Amino acid sequence: MRRDARSGQRTTKALLRSSPHLASWILALALIVTWQIAADAVPGMASLASSPLLVTQRLITMTENGDLWHNLLPTLEETIGGLLLGLLVGICGGVLMARSRFAATVLDPYVIGINGLPRVALGPFFVVWFGIGILSKVLLAVSIVFVVVLFNTREGIESIDHDLVDALRSMRANRWQMLRHVVVPSLIPWLLAATKIGIGLALTGAVVGELVGASSGLGWYITNSLNVIDMTGAVTALFVMAVVAMVMYYAVLLIERRMLAWRPQATVHAR
Amino acid sequence: MDASRSSLVVKNVSVRYAQRGARQVSDLPAVTDVSFSVAAGEFVAIVGPSGCGKSTLLKAIAGLLPLASGNVAFGSGEETRVGFVFQTDALLPWSTASSNIELALRLAGASATTARTRARALLAHVGLEHAAELFPGQLSGGMRKRVAIARALAYDPAIFLMDESFSALDAQTRIHVGNFFLSLLAESQQTVVFVTHDIEEAVVLADRVLVMSRGPGRIECEITVPLPRPRDYHTTRFAAGFDDLRRRVWTALPALQEMAQ
Ligand SMILES: Nc1ncnc2c1ncn2[C@@H]1O[C@H](COP(=O)(O)OP(=O)(O)O)[C@@H](O)[C@H]1O
Ligand SMILES: [Mg+2]
Numbered sequence A: 001m002r003r004d005a006r007s008g009q010r011t012t013k014a015l016l017r018s019s020p021h022l023a024s025w026i027l028a029l030a031l032i033v034t035w036q037i038a039a040d041a042v043p044g045m046a047s048l049a050s051s052p053l054l055v056t057q058r059l060i061t062m063t064e065n066g067d068l069w070h071n072l073l074p075t076l077e078e079t080i081g082g083l084l085l086g087l088l089v090g091i092c093g094g095v096l097m098a099r100s101r102f103a104a105t106v107l108d109p110y111v112i113g114i115n116g117l118p119r120v121a122l123g124p125f126f127v128v129w130f131g132i133g134i135l136s137k138v139l140l141a142v143s144i145v146f147v148v149v150l151f152n153t154r155e156g157i158e159s160i161d162h163d164l165v166d167a168l169r170s171m172r173a174n175r176w177q178m179l180r181h182v183v184v185p186s187l188i189p190w191l192l193a194a195t196k197i198g199i200g201l202a203l204t205g206a207v208v209g210e211l212v213g214a215s216s217g218l219g220w221y222i223t224n225s226l227n228v229i230d231m232t233g234a235v236t237a238l239f240v241m242a243v244v245a246m247v248m249y250y251a252v253l254l255i256e257r258r259m260l261a262w263r264p265q266a267t268v269h270a271r
Numbered sequence B: 001m002d003a004s005r006s007s008l009v010v011k012n013v014s015v016r017y018a019q020r021g022a023r024q025v026s027d028l029p030a031v032t033d034v035s036f037s038v039a040a041g042e043f044v045a046i047v048g049p050s051g052c053g054k055s056t057l058l059k060a061i062a063g064l065l066p067l068a069s070g071n072v073a074f075g076s077g078e079e080t081r082v083g084f085v086f087q088t089d090a091l092l093p094w095s096t097a098s099s100n101i102e103l104a105l106r107l108a109g110a111s112a113t114t115a116r117t118r119a120r121a122l123l124a125h126v127g128l129e130h131a132a133e134l135f136p137g138q139l140s141g142g143m144r145k146r147v148a149i150a151r152a153l154a155y156d157p158a159i160f161l162m163d164e165s166f167s168a169l170d171a172q173t174r175i176h177v178g179n180f181f182l183s184l185l186a187e188s189q190q191t192v193v194f195v196t197h198d199i200e201e202a203v204v205l206a207d208r209v210l211v212m213s214r215g216p217g218r219i220e221c222e223i224t225v226p227l228p229r230p231r232d233y234h235t236t237r238f239a240a241g242f243d244d245l246r247r248r249v250w251t252a253l254p255a256l257q258e259m260a261q
Helices: A001-019 A022-041 A045-049 A052-065 A065-100 A101-116 A119-130 A133-157 A162-170 A175-212 A217-229 A230-261 B054-060 B097-107 B110-126 B142-156 B173-188 B200-206 B241-253 B254-260
Strands: B010-019 B025-040 B044-048 B069-074 B082-085 B159-163 B193-195 B208-212 B219-224
Touching: A001 A022, A022 A045, A022 A052, A022 B025, A045 A230, A052 A065, A052 A230, A065 A133, A065 A217, A065 A230, A101 A133, A119 A133, A119 A175, A133 A175, A133 B044, A162 A175, A162 B054, A162 B069, A162 B082, A175 A217, A175 A230, A217 A230, A230 B254, B010 B054, B025 B054, B025 B069, B025 B219, B044 B054, B044 B200, B054 B159, B082 B142, B097 B110, B097 B142, B110 B142, B142 B173, B173 B200, B193 B200, B200 B208, B200 B241, B208 B241, B219 B241
Parallel strands: B044 B193, B044 B208, B082 B159, B159 B193
Antiparallel strands: B010 B025, B010 B069, B208 B219
């Protein structure tokens, strides 16, 4: 009997070990159930932290009356716009600073200064300067994202294998061929790593901008809900943000699997 | 084939590196006043202690580093194609074995389709047709080295410049790849300048061994290797006269001379 129980335990353990994804789903389920039970059992809990059932109901009504899409779309646009523009600015800056010692010396203090600055504090400024529309949020996201991209680009360029450069130079490759066959492929892992961190950063920029001043968006929806003490609304928006971040992250992971297929294992961790 | 072999004349070549210190930029000589020549189809090995400037010299010959003084002339003119084989295999890790070779062919002016078929033929030639679609990270050290040699062959060079090309390989693989390289040379009779710190390897492969001094390097002396060709990497090491040649190179090296002093 004991032996049976033990071997049962062992197979459950083995199953979870062999499928960490399953374990991850089970954990999610456990958290949701705990949350629901707490909301039901503790008086006043649901009005402070809502509950899975309330959030689900809200998601359904928001989908039906169009509120979800109306607020999700601007946040998505700001996040993706901020991410892409941040990549562009970061890559250009990184290339410039890696190629020109002069530019690096001149710009280094500024980059370091901006990097140390808590850029969410720029949110109110950006809203005043660029309005309550999408632009101020995109620019806030860019200001946060580009520094990571810039650092990674510089580091990536500096770590290009010099033998590969010499190999192609010895075969008389021109600048364009060098770029296409050595520089860009060398940078891709660094940029993918920066993109993965950048997703969360861009979302932060977008939402902080919306918290400060906006007329739609998930951040705005949170402020709006809290103003009328609608916890379920705020928590629902938070949940949607988490889903956005995860979906974007896994999309990048998928791209990475394809682009880094040449690597023994296609996982790149940020510095 | 004969037309594509080039001689090489290196005359009073010096190379300096700009050394970026904490405060100033200074200039350090890495190679000073090196002169030697290589006949078309000849195999010359250059040995010397580590850090004496062998890699620097080879890169300068290939035009990858500027000369501080002197000049380098190839017998077949300015446009001479150089096949550089590095100590690391220097294959693009994101390109398959076949694509790596195709790139060399494309850079030498071949069309995409020609490059593809030629690459396959070259891979077959080095015994790796089955590895065509594998990435360098999926190949063993010896296989990568053979792909690197195939890539250098693909570029159809008039002269091979090889920098410790086999030293990253284990002893057995080195014999295997070295033998393979010798048999390729027996067919094509290419001109080769082969840099190494391995004296045995130098004597096995070369027609002539140049010995460099400690850095900044100069050519100290040269030793002719009259062993018959075609050679076999393995058996040549036990041929009559081999030990004597090896000893002569050893005694010419600065390390031993310093110890004797
Ligand atoms: N890129 C470089 N910049 C500055 N100094 C270098 C560089 N490469 C090599 N050197 C110096 O030049 C000398 C010769 O180096 P190298 O040619 O690599 O020697 P070897 O190949 O014989 O071991 C060494 O003192 C080395 O430190
Ligand atoms: Mg070297």
